[in-house]
Amino acid sequence: MQEARRDGEKSPSRSTVKMCAYCKYWRPNVFYPYIGYCEKHNKMTFDTDSCDNFEPIKVKPGELYWCSTCKTRVTGEEAKVLVRFGHRIHRNAYVDPDIKEELYSVF
Amino acid sequence: MAQNNVDIKFLIGGPQGGGIESAGQIALKTFILKGYQVIGTREYQSNIMGAHSYFTIRVKPERPGAINFPVDAAVVLDAESVLTHFQDVKKGGFMVYDTTTLKTKIANIAPMPKPLKDRLTAFFQERGLEPTAESAVKIAEENGVKTIGLPMKNLIREVAHKTGAPLSRVSKTLNTIGLATTLYLLGVEASWIEKAIAVHFAAKKKVVDMNVEAAKLAINYVDEHIGGPCCFLPEGPNLGKEAMLVTGNEIVAIGKTVGGLTLQTYYPITPASDEALFLEGHRNYDLAPWAAEALELKKLGSVVLQTEDELSAIMAAIGAAVAGARSATSTSGPGFALMNEAISLAIMAEVPVVLTLWQRGGPSTGLPTREGQQDLFHALFSGHGDNPKIVVASGDHIEAFYDAIKALNWAEKYQTPVVHLVDKYLASTITNVYREDIDPLKAQIERGKLVENPGPDYLRYKITEDGISPRAPMGKVPLVWTGLEHTEDGMPTEDPVVREQMMAKRRRKFETIAREIPDDEKAVLHGDPDAKITLVSWGSTKPIILEALKILEREGIKANFLQLRIFYPFPTEKVRKILENADLVIDIEQNDLGQAAFLIRGFTGFTIEHFVKKITGRALWDTEVALAVKKIVETGEREVVVNGGA
Numbered sequence: 001m002q003e004a005r006r007d008g009e010k011s012p013s014r015s016t017v018k019m020c021a022y023c024k025y026w027r028p029n030v031f032y033p034y035i036g037y038c039e040k041h042n043k044m045t046f047d048t049d050s051c052d053n054f055e056p057i058k059v060k061p062g063e064l065y066w067c068s069t070c071k072t073r074v075t076g077e078e079a080k081v082l083v084r085f086g087h088r089i090h091r092n093a094y095v096d097p098d099i100k101e102e103l104y105s106v107f
Numbered sequence: 108m109a110q111n112n113v114d115i116k117f118l119i120g121g122p123q124g125g126g127i128e129s130a131g132q133i134a135l136k137t138f139i140l141k142g143y144q145v146i147g148t149r150e151y152q153s154n155i156m157g158a159h160s161y162f163t164i165r166v167k168p169e170r171p172g173a174i175n176f177p178v179d180a181a182v183v184l185d186a187e188s189v190l191t192h193f194q195d196v197k198k199g200g201f202m203v204y205d206t207t208t209l210k211t212k213i214a215n216i217a218p219m220p221k222p223l224k225d226r227l228t229a230f231f232q233e234r235g236l237e238p239t240a241e242s243a244v245k246i247a248e249e250n251g252v253k254t255i256g257l258p259m260k261n262l263i264r265e266v267a268h269k270t271g272a273p274l275s276r277v278s279k280t281l282n283t284i285g286l287a288t289t290l291y292l293l294g295v296e297a298s299w300i301e302k303a304i305a306v307h308f309a310a311k312k313k314v315v316d317m318n319v320e321a322a323k324l325a326i327n328y329v330d331e332h333i334g335g336p337c338c339f340l341p342e343g344p345n346l347g348k349e350a351m352l353v354t355g356n357e358i359v360a361i362g363k364t365v366g367g368l369t370l371q372t373y374y375p376i377t378p379a380s381d382e383a384l385f386l387e388g389h390r391n392y393d394l395a396p397w398a399a400e401a402l403e404l405k406k407l408g409s410v411v412l413q414t415e416d417e418l419s420a421i422m423a424a425i426g427a428a429v430a431g432a433r434s435a436t437s438t439s440g441p442g443f444a445l446m447n448e449a450i451s452l453a454i455m456a457e458v459p460v461v462l463t464l465w466q467r468g469g470p471s472t473g474l475p476t477r478e479g480q481q482d483l484f485h486a487l488f489s490g491h492g493d494n495p496k497i498v499v500a501s502g503d504h505i506e507a508f509y510d511a512i513k514a515l516n517w518a519e520k521y522q523t524p525v526v527h528l529v530d531k532y533l534a535s536t537i538t539n540v541y542r543e544d545i546d547p548l549k550a551q552i553e554r555g556k557l558v559e560n561p562g563p564d565y566l567r568y569k570i571t572e573d574g575i576s577p578r579a580p581m582g583k584v585p586l587v588w589t590g591l592e593h594t595e596d597g598m599p600t601e602d603p604v605v606r607e608q609m610m611a612k613r614r615r616k617f618e619t620i621a622r623e624i625p626d627d628e629k630a631v632l633h634g635d636p637d638a639k640i641t642l643v644s645w646g647s648t649k650p651i652i653l654e655a656l657k658i659l660e661r662e663g664i665k666a667n668f669l670q671l672r673i674f675y676p677f678p679t680e681k682v683r684k685i686l687e688n689a690d691l692v693i694d695i696e697q698n699d700l701g702q703a704a705f706l707i708r709g710f711t712g713f714t715i716e717h718f719v720k721k722i723t724g725r726a727l728w729d730t731e732v733a734l735a736v737k738k739i740v741e742t743g744e745r746e747v748v749v750n751g752g753a
């Protein structure tokens with residue numbers, strides 16, 4: 001928890017904290033959401049990193065989003081509610097392309 | 108600690124696809140390199156990605172027969188794993204977790220099954236605790252478990268900083284950090300962990316370097332913040348011995364390859380597919396020099412055909428066998444159900460074909476990725492009409508290897524379907540095998556009465572004394588091949604005299620099989636033959652029950668174990684004699700009906716009165732078997748149902 005405080009994660013204000021976790025270009029790792037993929041810079045960053053290209057996510061009804069708190073897909077309507085409870089909403093999640101090496105065949 | 112006393116159990120939990128597999132493999136390789144023997148068994152969900160899965164590993168100087176809980180250590184790097192396993196670590200053991208997961212609430216863990224969420228929420232409520240991962244850590248501490256929180260995000264950052272590698276690659280070392288922490292605290296020196304990483308990632312030097320760096324960092328962290336292990340484990344007895352790490356799926360595929368398989372057909376299904384995928388991956392395989400010399404072959408491998416469904420899979424295997432291929436198919440319960448009509452055809456047309464049946468939890472699609480021994484009836488009674496076929500059940504990896512070869516031999520020698528019964532536990536349990544364990548030179552390929560140059564008077568279904576007719580492949584001679592009753596030349600007939608002759612011929616064939624396969628291969632009595640308590644079981648429970656016998660002996664209970672290997676033709680006299688010699692017989696199975704006990708009664712007239720069952724779909728433990736047997740011995744209870752495992 002010291003970790004979180006140092007990163008300034010406690011009570012974050014989404015409109016003022018320009019960190020990757022709240023940026024529309026950023027997709028958190030599907031399992032470990034403190035790392036993620038930045039579509040703008042085509043590289044992985046930490047959720048608490050930031051840059052000048054930051055653009056906040058605008059949640060629209062009728063579209064699908066990824067909640068990295070719940071690790072599940074949610075609708076825009078759901079996302080608007082979840083954000084109020086401190087959940088982190090993203091446009092999408094990031095799945096490591098090497099994941100096939102870790103999966104068993106299931107049919 | 109003396110080498111002989113080494114007995115380590117630990118688990119690695121995490122989201123399916125989140126690196127658990129690599130971590131498990133590296134852990135197994137570390138201990139094999141260090142000279143120990145291992146088993147590792149995977150429990151995973153059928154949703155493919157994201158839900159909780161875990162790898163349980165046991166390490167001993169000799170091959171461990173079973174896993175059981177509680178474990179000495181757990182690596183649980185996500186909240187769901189913490190919450191699933193916080194009570195699975197024994198007092199004095201330790202649990203490694205990621206501090207970033209602590210605040211996660213049970214309600215927010217999407218993949219966690221609702222019944223488990225409800226049980227856990229009630230558990231924490233009763234204790235006045237918040238339903239979070241943090242509460243689970245607290246309870247573990249209260250239970251005497253040392254909890255080790257790793258600031259994973261910082262550690263990852265440091266690996267990135269040290270290696271200069273992009274975060275995309277560094278992020279994959281997360282499990283290495285957790286694993287190295289655990290192995291080091293279990294008493295494994297950094298050098299062995301580094302060697303295992305090098306072996307695991309072999310050709311990928313950059314990946315090796317990065318993971319080695321991550322392991323070093325983890326070990327430094329332990330030294331600085333937690334304190335290293337009290338002492339290091341001695342090297343094991345098999346130090347320097349070449350070993351192969353194999354799953355049950357793989358060992359069956361290897362057995363088939365060594366046994367001269369030329370065609371495998373399949374339609375994808377859990378837990379069978381990995382066998383066919385392994386065969387596909389080795390369809391044109393370069394033999395090691397020693398094997399090439401011994402076998403006078405450079406390459407081995409078979410054609411693998413994925414068909415559009417299971418009925419096609421068995422029909423393609425039958426077609427190939429008629430044309431002279433040594434053929435097999437592989438499936439699990441639901442797929443085997445679809446193959447039923449064709450099994451009957453193979454019996455009538457006397458076609459050699461092996462059906463490898465990887466059982467899983469049923470009925471229906473049931474528990475696709477979980478253990479079950481529920482298809483014994485299904486195997487034995489598959490196909491309509493009088494439907495004899497050889498049914499053989501393997502007890503462990505080594506038996507499965509040789510059974511795969513024998514099944515191919517029996518199929519061709521006796522021109523019959525052979526069902527090779529294996530199961531999910533065997534499929535997804537990994538162990539080390541040494542060269543002498545699976546010696547290809549011990550495997551003789553037998554093809555029976557195969558006629559390469561049939562003359563003009565050739566009769567495919569010639570009536571013979573032993574019931575076996577000379578078999579010519581299609582194409583060598585005009586051949587009529589049908590599921591209808593037939594005359595000696597294969598032409599359909601409904602003539603009552605011929606019908607009776609042909610039924611009798613096929614019956615004689617099974618009398619020949621019953622005579623030629625020795626009783627020792629059909630049923631094995633393990634332990635003291637004079638013990639008055641006999642445990643009866645079959646399939647992958649074998650090594651688990653052998654371990655349970657040792658536990659019982661320490662408790663002063665002397666028992667032996669009758670392992671049924673071949674269910675048809677059934678070793679009636681041998682089994683009856685053994686059971687009648689016991690004062691107490693206990694049937695142990697992973698199905699609800701006591702299917703083997705039912706068959707024993709049918710074949711021998713002996714009624715088994717006591718049962719130990721596990722039907723949760725989770726791996727059977729030696730400890731729970733021993734406890735259940737003890738309870739029956741002490742109380743005379745009719746049935747004990749065991750249910751360990753998450």
Ligand SMILES: [Zn+2]
Binds near residue numbers: 071087
């Ligand atoms: Zn959420």
